[in-house]
Amino acid sequence: MTATHRTTIHILGLGAMGTVLAVDLLRFTNALVVPLFRSQERLAQFQEANGNKTSIRKIYLEGAPLLSYPIERSECPESFSKKPIDNLVVTTKTYQTKEALAPYLPYINENTNLILIQNGLGILELLREEIFIDSKNRPNLFQGVISHGVYQDNAGVLNHAGWAGMKIARLPWTDEDMIQKKIIVKQDLANNSLVKLLMEPKFAKEFGMEHSTYQEMLSGQLFKFLVNACINPVTATLDCINGEIKDSCGPIFRSIIDECLQILRLAYKPLFEYREKFGGNDEYPDMNVNEVLTTDNMVSEVTRIGCDINAKNSSSMRQDSLFLRDIEIEFINGYVVRLASKLNLDPNSSKVNKTIQEMASLRLALNRSRKINGDWRSE
Ligand SMILES: NC(=O)C1=CN([C@@H]2O[C@H](COP(=O)(O)OP(=O)(O)OC[C@H]3O[C@@H](n4cnc5c(N)ncnc54)[C@H](OP(=O)(O)O)[C@@H]3O)[C@@H](O)[C@H]2O)C=CC1
Numbered sequence: 001m002t003a004t005h006r007t008t009i010h011i012l013g014l015g016a017m018g019t020v021l022a023v024d025l026l027r028f029t030n031a032l033v034v035p036l037f038r039s040q041e042r043l044a045q046f047q048e049a050n051g052n053k054t055s056i057r058k059i060y061l062e063g064a065p066l067l068s069y070p071i072e073r074s075e076c077p078e079s080f081s082k083k084p085i086d087n088l089v090v091t092t093k094t095y096q097t098k099e100a101l102a103p104y105l106p107y108i109n110e111n112t113n114l115i116l117i118q119n120g121l122g123i124l125e126l127l128r129e130e131i132f133i134d135s136k137n138r139p140n141l142f143q144g145v146i147s148h149g150v151y152q153d154n155a156g157v158l159n160h161a162g163w164a165g166m167k168i169a170r171l172p173w174t175d176e177d178m179i180q181k182k183i184i185v186k187q188d189l190a191n192n193s194l195v196k197l198l199m200e201p202k203f204a205k206e207f208g209m210e211h212s213t214y215q216e217m218l219s220g221q222l223f224k225f226l227v228n229a230c231i232n233p234v235t236a237t238l239d240c241i242n243g244e245i246k247d248s249c250g251p252i253f254r255s256i257i258d259e260c261l262q263i264l265r266l267a268y269k270p271l272f273e274y275r276e277k278f279g280g281n282d283e284y285p286d287m288n289v290n291e292v293l294t295t296d297n298m299v300s301e302v303t304r305i306g307c308d309i310n311a312k313n314s315s316s317m318r319q320d321s322l323f324l325r326d327i328e329i330e331f332i333n334g335y336v337v338r339l340a341s342k343l344n345l346d347p348n349s350s351k352v353n354k355t356i357q358e359m360a361s362l363r364l365a366l367n368r369s370r371k372i373n374g375d376w377r378s379e
């Protein structure tokens with residue numbers, strides 16, 4: 001009798017997103033889920049505090065069940081098996097990616113499948129230009145655009161608050177490969193171990209997985225990017241809950257979105273010209289981003305998703321700012337500023353996003369200063 005094959009998947013970043021993924025992989029697949037911790041000390045903390053289990057409370061479900069699953073094997077740089085990595089999930093914050101990957105680079109090769117499950121843009125450029133420079137040794141790269149909402153409560157429990165699924169696609173290492181044929185999706189679903197695992201029917205249904213071409217996923221990624229470019233820095237700077245600004249956020253969201261779209265249309269030209277070039281060609285999926293990614297539509301959609309659907313949510317950037325953690329601004333509004341510079345545009349073309357970036361960073365600095373010097377308002 002042949003032993004059942006088990007896919008091994010390493011998770012770099014067992015935080016909110018890493019945990020929500022790990023728990024459902026353990027619930028619905030027979031994968032060997034191996035978290036990679038930053039140090040021996042952090043690994044020991046996990047084992048002592050959690051009894052080698054990963055847990056999450058599904059508060060969107062009746063009774064808000066707490067789900068816990070044993071972790072068979074955990075590793076860190078010191079204890080790593082030193083064998084080639086088959087499948088690697090990166091669920092660290094964007095600004096932690098390079099440092100987190102560093103100890104494992106010798107074990108990532110052209111047979112490794114690596115998926116980024118992160119908000120924002122700019123990590124692909126970081127991987128291409130600073131980490132996987134040798135094109136012959138680059139892993140198969142994928143992106144996950146995740147819309148589940150997870151926060152850690154005061155008791156330290158992770159709460160899965162919003163169920164909203166995840167889109168995945170193979171990332172192109174070069175801009176020339178940005179537009180993919182439908183056959184790429186079929187081939188990965190049939191042959192790629194990571195895609196096969198993430199698209200296993202029970203898991204895919206429960207986690208809301210959608211597997212598509214890069215251009216289809218990118219359209220969703222830019223949509224989510226505009227949501228984050230508005231909600232995250234504005235609520236962090238104002239220190240408010242998302243829904244509080246619902247009736248007054250229109251002008252600032254319009255300024256941010258209008259400037260973002262002017263720059264994104266230049267940087268992702270093939271995507272915005274897609275319908276003209278590939279419309280009617282059955283080898284490619286039908287898609288028209290120009291109907292969705294418009295300023296008027298996105299002001300309405302960002303307000304609906306950010307201030308209606310997520311009205312009671314504290315944005316992840318406000319949470320990071322309140323807890324004095326670094327914020328992901330460099331990979332959201334800061335990315336737009338860098339993109340404008342890379343495209344040799346006039347600095348004024350990204351003035352709004354630069355100011356938003358500076359204000360969010362100033363708010364974090366103020367929160368940190370108040371922690372050290374006290375809050376002068378109460379003196
Ligand atoms: N939370 C949410 O609801 C959503 C988050 N996202 C995005 O997902 C991404 C991850 O966010 P989230 O899960 O909330 O972040 P968290 O801060 O909850 O998790 C990040 C994890 O990465 C770990 N980590 C950091 N550096 C290293 C390292 N060098 N080696 C190993 N592990 C490391 C951290 O561990 P340690 O404790 O040791 O620092 C932490 O457990 C972000 O881009 C975020 O914007 C997207 C949609 C929703």
Ligand SMILES: CC(C)(CO)C(=O)C(=O)O
Nearest residue numbers: 231306310313314315316
């Ligand atoms: C959707 C939104 C804006 C919810 O707050 C989010 O993704 C975040 O907070 O990072």
